[in-house]
Amino acid sequence: MELFYLSPSQCIDHCILALSTNLPNFETCQSFVYDHRRHSCKLFSHDGFKPPAIVHPANGYDLYRRILSANNCGGYYNLNFLCIVSQWKNKLPVLKNLFLFSVIFELSYLEAGDQCKTSIAYYVVIGNEIIFPISSAETDVRTINGVKHTECFKLCTANKDSDGEQLKCSSVNYFPKEKKCEMHEILAEPHGPGSLVENDQAIYAEKFCLPTQSVICEENEVFILHVQKKIVKNELRIKQSNSITNCLRHCLEHRFCQTAVLDSVHHRCMLYDVKLKNNDDVTDADSGWVLIENGCSVKKNQKLSLNLEKKIKQSAETEWTEWSNCQFKLRGRMVKVRTRDCPDGGMQVQRC
DSSP: OEEOSOOHHHHHHHHHTOSSTTOTTOOOOOEEEEETTTTEEEEESSOSOSTTOOOOOOTTEEEEEEOSOTTOOOOTTSOSEEEEEOOOSSOOOOOTTHHHHHTGGGSOBOOTTOOOSSOEEEEEEEEEEEEOOTTOOGGGEEEEESOOHHHHHHHHHHTBOTTOOBOOOSEEEEETTTTEEEEESOOBTTTSSBEEEEEEEEEEEEEEEOSOSSSOOOTTEEEEEEETEEEOSOOSEEEEOSSHHHHHHHHHTSTTOOEEEEETTTTEEEEEOOOTTOGGGEEEOOTTEEEEEOGGGSOGGGOGGGGHHHHHHTSOOOOBOOOOOSOEEETTEEEEEEEBOOTTOOEEEEEO
């Protein structure tokens, strides 16, 4: 059995719950293989030593084996699974946004219902969306169709839906082509149970409080983040910083800073007067680097949030395959999928 759009922890949950009414002929799940490129896992009723199965190194795959039998839980900090990570030397550049989990999410994130003493803003990761854990319900998301992304952010800030009904909103999935707004109460890991997966038809936005009161930004300001990118130009200034929070603060407090780049490995924050319209100044960087566009520095007629849909549309357009049969399952519901041939392995999921 193969499941799609899941994190490793969610695959563990599915393996534990494999003896459900939906899988009457499936034996106890003893292992699963996680595919980092496709964000999927295959469940097995053996540990890999049952002929004709063969365990071998594979780039971008991890094997998880169950090390304790049923009804013998190891506790929260002692999971009943052992991860055998592939030792392939040439690592795949998969899930570049894993860096987000350790650095980007050190922003002053805003839990639903918290009071913000500065102003509410959003950081955006283009080409990603948040997905629910296995234990979630349909009521955990509020979907609004036919709205622009600016209206979507305003509703999340106000913690209301389009009918004025109160809700708790901490993060948003927005789909520009469909003009669909999904408002979530949960946050992405590590501050919440949600997981980020790649989806070039979506943008993920998370609500946070600006880290400084010395500058006035518009409400619902947008800060676009580019993982593993840097600028090849002389810096305005270099500051010491170990998180996005501090680096963003340095940029906001410098009157000429339009873009900041954080090198988390060497704890450096580099400030630039560069607009990303000039792509000649931007180049790829190693893991641990992230580029931040300063939305507060952009003039009203060039407001950064207005460029989100344009950036999404600039992604490569390729032909999609036909929809598959309803043979896959996601968050307890049957789904169909389609794929396309592109470098990052695009895939779309639709409920049946």
